[in-house]
Amino acid sequence: MKVDLSNDFKEKYRNLMGERADELFAAIQENSQEAFRLNPLKANYKNVSYGLDNPIPYSNIGYYGDINGNSIDHLSGYVYSQEPSAMYVTELLDATGNDKILDLCAAPGSKTTYIASKMASQGLLVSNEINAKRAKVLSSNIERMGITNTVVTNNSPKDFEKKFEQFFDKILVDAPCSGEGMFRKDPESVKYWSLDYVEQCANRQKHILDSTYKLLNNGGTLVYSTCTFSPEENEQNIAWFLEKYPDMHLEEIKKYPGMEDGRPEWGNNNSELTKTLRMFPDRFNGEGHFMCKLVKDGELEEPKERQISDGLKKDDFQYVQKFAQANLANLSQNNWLKISDFLYQAASLDSRFKGLHILRNGLKLGEFKKNRFEPDIAWILALKPEELKTDFELDQAQFEIYLHGESVILTDRPNFDNKWIGLSYQGKLFSWGRYSNQQIKNVYPKGLRR
Ligand SMILES: C[S@@+](CC[C@H](N)C(=O)[O-])C[C@H]1O[C@@H](n2cnc3c(N)ncnc32)[C@H](O)[C@@H]1O
Numbered sequence: 001m002k003v004d005l006s007n008d009f010k011e012k013y014r015n016l017m018g019e020r021a022d023e024l025f026a027a028i029q030e031n032s033q034e035a036f037r038l039n040p041l042k043a044n045y046k047n048v049s050y051g052l053d054n055p056i057p058y059s060n061i062g063y064y065g066d067i068n069g070n071s072i073d074h075l076s077g078y079v080y081s082q083e084p085s086a087m088y089v090t091e092l093l094d095a096t097g098n099d100k101i102l103d104l105c106a107a108p109g110s111k112t113t114y115i116a117s118k119m120a121s122q123g124l125l126v127s128n129e130i131n132a133k134r135a136k137v138l139s140s141n142i143e144r145m146g147i148t149n150t151v152v153t154n155n156s157p158k159d160f161e162k163k164f165e166q167f168f169d170k171i172l173v174d175a176p177c178s179g180e181g182m183f184r185k186d187p188e189s190v191k192y193w194s195l196d197y198v199e200q201c202a203n204r205q206k207h208i209l210d211s212t213y214k215l216l217n218n219g220g221t222l223v224y225s226t227c228t229f230s231p232e233e234n235e236q237n238i239a240w241f242l243e244k245y246p247d248m249h250l251e252e253i254k255k256y257p258g259m260e261d262g263r264p265e266w267g268n269n270n271s272e273l274t275k276t277l278r279m280f281p282d283r284f285n286g287e288g289h290f291m292c293k294l295v296k297d298g299e300l301e302e303p304k305e306r307q308i309s310d311g312l313k314k315d316d317f318q319y320v321q322k323f324a325q326a327n328l329a330n331l332s333q334n335n336w337l338k339i340s341d342f343l344y345q346a347a348s349l350d351s352r353f354k355g356l357h358i359l360r361n362g363l364k365l366g367e368f369k370k371n372r373f374e375p376d377i378a379w380i381l382a383l384k385p386e387e388l389k390t391d392f393e394l395d396q397a398q399f400e401i402y403l404h405g406e407s408v409i410l411t412d413r414p415n416f417d418n419k420w421i422g423l424s425y426q427g428k429l430f431s432w433g434r435y436s437n438q439q440i441k442n443v444y445p446k447g448l449r450r
Contacts, residue, residue: 003028003187008195009180016231016266020282024229027282032185034066035084035286039077040117041146043384047427048073058256061117062087064285070450072399076428077144077381082110083185085279085286089225090114092253092293093170097122100303102168102215104157104208107134109141111174116147124348125150126168128160139359140447146382148363149347153356157211163352167303170221171212175205177226177233181288184281202232209241213248218298222248225291229280234290235267238276243268247297250275258284262292307349311338319373320365327375327389327420337361341368342376377445380422380432390421391429392440399425402433405449408440 005025013021038045038052038061046052050073056062062084073079090111095101095118106112107129116125127142127150129135135154142150178201179189209224216222224241226233242248250272255261260283262276276292316338324331337346339361347362363382366375385391398408402423416435423433423440433440 001187003183003190005183005190006193009193012195013229023282024280027280028184030184030281033064033084033281033286034081035062035064035087036067036079036081037061037087037114037117038063038079039113039145041121041382042076042078042428043386044427045078048078049426050079056084056087058091058254059087072425072428072430075144075403075448076425076430077146078428080110080113080141080145082114083287085181085284085289086110086227087114088256088259088277088279089172089174089223089289089291090118092291093172093221093223095119095123095125095170099169100124100126100167100217101170101172102126102128102160102164103172103174104128104212105130105174105176107131107138109138111172112138112150113141113145113147115172116142116145116150119149121148123149126153127151128153128155128157130154130156135359142360143364143378143381148345148382150360150362151347151353151358152360153353153358155356157208157215159356161211161214163355164215166215166217166220166301167352168215168220169217169300171216171223173205173208173212173222173224175201175208175224175226175233177201177205177228178230179227180229181227181279181281185287198228198230198232201228202230202237205233205237206240209237213241213245213296216296217300217303218296219300220296221251222294222296223291224294225289227287227289229278229288229290231263231266234278235262235264235273235276238262238273238292238294239267239270241294242270242272248294249297251293251295253277253291253293260284262290306351308337308351308354310336310349312336312343313338316343316368316373319368319371323366323373323375323420327418329387329389335362336365338368342366343368343373375420375432377431377448380429383422383429385422385424385429388422389418390416390435391424392416392421392433393424393427396425402431402440402442402444403450405442405444405446407442408433410438410440413438
């Protein structure tokens with residue numbers, strides 16, 4: 001589909017870039033570059049049906065190529081579709097399992113899920129999204145990828161300011177922007193673009209950056225990114241930020257072939273702005289992006305933590321233990337937290353989270369029903385086959401039936417003495433199944449059925 005660039009857009013970039021603007025406009029008419037990531041949180045994570053012979057140079061889990069949203073690799077969280085430029089944003093954050101990280105504008109979750117895979121289920125990742133509908137999508141992507149160390153919130157950046165002052169070691173602001181870099185991936189988005197819209201986006205980004213400064217620990221790192229070309233949302237905002245907060249400075253970042261320096265003359269002529277990074281699709285094999293890494297002066301300080309109570313009653317432990325003895329090889333009783341009838345392995349028990357709108361705190365283990373405990377889909381997506389008593393491999397016909405929401409009738413009588421079994425297809429765990437009388441009853445969540 002042709003991208004219908006407006007005259008205002010063309011004139012603006014001809015003024016800024018001269019003849020090169022035509023190369024950029026031509027690249028915007030080409031197909032976008034597809035790519036995907038593997039998920040090292042899963043068992044045998046390279047066991048996917050997609051070719052891995054075209055790796056992305058700056059990511060050890062990223063590959064050029066397209067994936068199918070209905071494939072088992074996708075449904076079981078073994079792959080995540082993400083275009084290549086966006087992958088580099090996460091690389092800049094340098095996430096480790098020792099960090100407390102905030103991803104402030106996180107939905108649908110392509111960068112958050114990458115950050116989590118770098119943290120290897122350690123440390124704390126808070127993935128926030130202001131838009132309620134998008135926050136739900138974020139939460140389900142986190143579930144699919146088997147991520148356990150994340151608190152998913154649906155708040156405005158301001159809501160964090162009072163309780164989380166200087167709390168986070170690393171913050172990612174993948175800002176809402178005018179999206180010029182995504183025009184060719186989403187040609188409809190060009191309709192929302194105007195010179196005024198760019199100004200509105202730039203102002204909103206300034207508010208977000210003000211909040212971010214307050215939340216960042218001394219010595220902490222902020223990665224700021226947009227998927228737009230406009231100087232107002234990029235160099236000019238960073239120039240403004242550096243002037244307003246003199247204890248923040250830009251860090252040098254490695255630039256791979258095709259990546260370009262940010263342009264000081266598009267900001268306030270501060271030569272430091274060359275440390276920012278631009279990707280234009282006429283020179284770089286990915287979508288249009290801007291990104292930079294900023295560090296706050298000082299030494300990281302450990303914030304004091306006050307813990308909330310876990311909400312569990314004595315009987316609750318017995319129900320979970322009974323479930324575990326029958327169905328799991330082992331059970332780690334770690335950071336358990338009960339919220340209404342649901343049991344979580346919490347990513348954080350810090351009382352600061354009280355008052356935020358939390359969609360998910362760590363791993364949802366399951367639900368207390370009358371005198372029993374039933375496991376949640378999130379748990380199976382985070383478990384490894386060896387942690388289960390039974391990991392049952394479906395054949396293709398059985399997998400399709402199950403995905404559709406029907407029970408699977410087994411022709412021979414397997415000797416399962418447990419009720420809750422893990423179901424795999426092509427070696428990838430994707431659901432619980434409830435076994436009785438030669439049948440695997442369907443417990444696949446309705447919203448996931450195909
Ligand atoms: C570029 S998208 C984030 C993409 C995401 N980081 C990813 O990699 O999947 C920007 C997000 O910012 C959210 N947003 C919009 N207005 C916001 C605001 N005032 N403060 C914070 N986030 C906002 C949007 O809903 C959107 O989900």
